[in-house]
Amino acid sequence: MDSEPTGKGILLKAEPIAATFIDEVRNTTAKCAQPPRLVGILATSSAPSKSYADFTRKQCEELGIEFVLKKTGAALSGELAEGEGVEEAIIEANGDDAVDGIMVYYPIFGGQQDHYLQQIVSPFKDVEGLHFKFHYNLYHKYERLSLSPPPGMVKSIIPCTPLAIVKCLEYISVYNRLLPYGDRAYGRTVTVINRSEVVGRPLAALLANDGARVLSVDIDSIQVCISTSIYYPRHVVHPSTLTLQECLAISDVVISAVPNPAYKVKTEWLKDGCICINVAGDKNFEKDIREKASMYIPAVGKVTILMLLRNL
C-alpha cells in the first residue's frame, strides 16, 4: 500500500485561466490615448502584501498599464506604524485626476477598520469592487439590469475574487455554455465555505443568480442560496438543516476560503469526482484532495488580478 496520494485528479493552475484574459486587457489598454494609471497603496511591512504589489507591477507592465506604488506607514519606514498615513494616501489618490484606479494591500488594521478604508476609496476608482454599493448591486442583481450606467453614475464593479472564481468555473465548463446566459450554472450544487462580504457572500450571490444551488457554510450556520426562476432573478436565501458533511456529499463544486491554516476540508467527505477550488492563502484542502476531486485549483490570485485590471 502506498501512503502517498496518487494524485488522480487534475491539478489546474491559475495561469492558463488568467491567460484567456490577457489579450482582452492588453487590447483595451492599447486603445487608450494614454496608459491607464493604477495606484497601489502599501502601508504595512507584510511580506505577502509586498510580493502581491511586486506581482501587480509585473502584471501591469506586461499589459501596458502604468503602476505607481505609494508606500506609507511601516512600508515606507521602520519609524512609522503599520498603516500610518494610509487614509491620507487614499484620499490623495481619490482626488488626483491622473489616477484611474486604486488598489490597497490588505490586511492593514484588520476587521472593521479595514472595512472602513474600503468604503473610503472612491467607487469611481475602486478596481477591486470592495465598496458596499457594489455588493448591494450584486445582491440585488442590478449588474445585469443596466450594463451602461446613466451619466454621473459609476459602473458597478463585481468584487474581483468572486468574479475570478466564476471565470475559473466557466473555464472548466462547470458553467454550461449551452444554457442561456445568466442561467449557466443551473443544475450545479456548490458548497462555498466562507460567508464574508468580500468573498463568500458575493460569490454565493453570483452563483445563485446564475442558477446554481449554493450551500453557504459559515462558522455557525449553513444556508441555501437559490434563484427560484429566471422570471424572479434575484436569489433567495434560506436556512438549511444540512451539516457540512451532508453538503460536501452532494456538492459538484467545493470552494473554500477560510483564513486559517489549521482549517482543512476532509477529503473523505467529498463526492467522488467533485471540483475543488482553494481561495485561502493557506491550503484549506488536505494533501490527498486529488484522490477524490477530479479537478483541483489550488489558487485563483492570478485570475483575480486580471479581473481587477479589467476594471481600470
Added chain:
Amino acid sequence: MDSEPTGKGILLKAEPIAATFIDEVRNTTAKCAQPPRLVGILATSSAPSKSYADFTRKQCEELGIEFVLKKTGAALSGELAEGEGVEEAIIEANGDDAVDGIMVYYPIFGGQQDHYLQQIVSPFKDVEGLHFKFHYNLYHKYERLSLSPPPGMVKSIIPCTPLAIVKCLEYISVYNRLLPYGDRAYGRTVTVINRSEVVGRPLAALLANDGARVLSVDIDSIQVCISTSIYYPRHVVHPSTLTLQECLAISDVVISAVPNPAYKVKTEWLKDGCICINVAGDKNFEKDIREKASMYIPAVGKVTILMLLRNL
C-alpha cells in the same frame, strides 16, 4: 473584616444624565407640524433586542414621537429564519417619505453582514450614526467645520453610543466648561478599551478632538490618540509601547466596551479616584470597582437612546 465591597465611589446611573436631554427633545418634537416617525426594525428572536425595542417605544411615546415597529424574520414568525427580510424592510423604510428615522436592532447576522446592513440604511434616515460617511466626517473633524450642510447634503450624525459617553463625561465635569468649546477634555488621560468602528474608534476620535490624550486599547495593540494643537484640529494616532496596566495607572477615565462577559478590568490596576464607565452589555469591571473609582457609570444605554431620538 468585611469581604463585601464597601462601595466608596459614587454609583451613577444613566437616568439623571438622560433626563437632561428629555426636555430638549420634547420641545423640538412639539414644534413639528406632525410627530416625527421612527421605524424600528426587529428581525431576530433575541430577547435583549426585543426589550430594547420595547424601551424605544416607551421612550418615544413619552416624547411625542411616533414609533412603528416593523417585525420580520424570526421576530415575526418561528417559521422564518433569523434576519430574513431585514434588508427588504430597510429598503422599504428608506423609500417611504413618511419615515423620518430608521433604527435596526443589531446583532442580526453579526460581523461583516451587519456592517453591510448599516451601510444600506439611507444616511438621511440613519439616527444611530452607523453609516461610514459619518465616521469619515468624525475622524476628519468635519462635524465642527460645517454645522448646517449645503442643500442636498445630509447632516453628519455622530455615532450615538460614543456621543452618549461624551455627554456623560460632560455631565460629570470631566469636560471642563471653563475651557474653550472643542478643547474641554484638555489635560485628561482616558483609556478606551475597544477599537470597533461603532464604539471605540469614534469615541477615541471624539475625545482626542476635544483635547484629551486617549489610550486606545484593542486586543492586539495600544495606540495614543491626541490632537496636537487647536490649530491642527484633527487628532493623530501613534502606536504606544505602554501596557494596559501602565495605561490604567495613569488614566483619569477608563471606558470599557468589550463584548465578552469574561472580560474584566482589574480594579487593582486602576488609579485611585478615577472615573469608570461600562458600555458592554455584561459588566467589564470587577465588583469592587468602587473601592478605587470615585465614580462608576454601569451603563449608558438610556443616554444613547436620547442621542438617537435627537437625530430624528
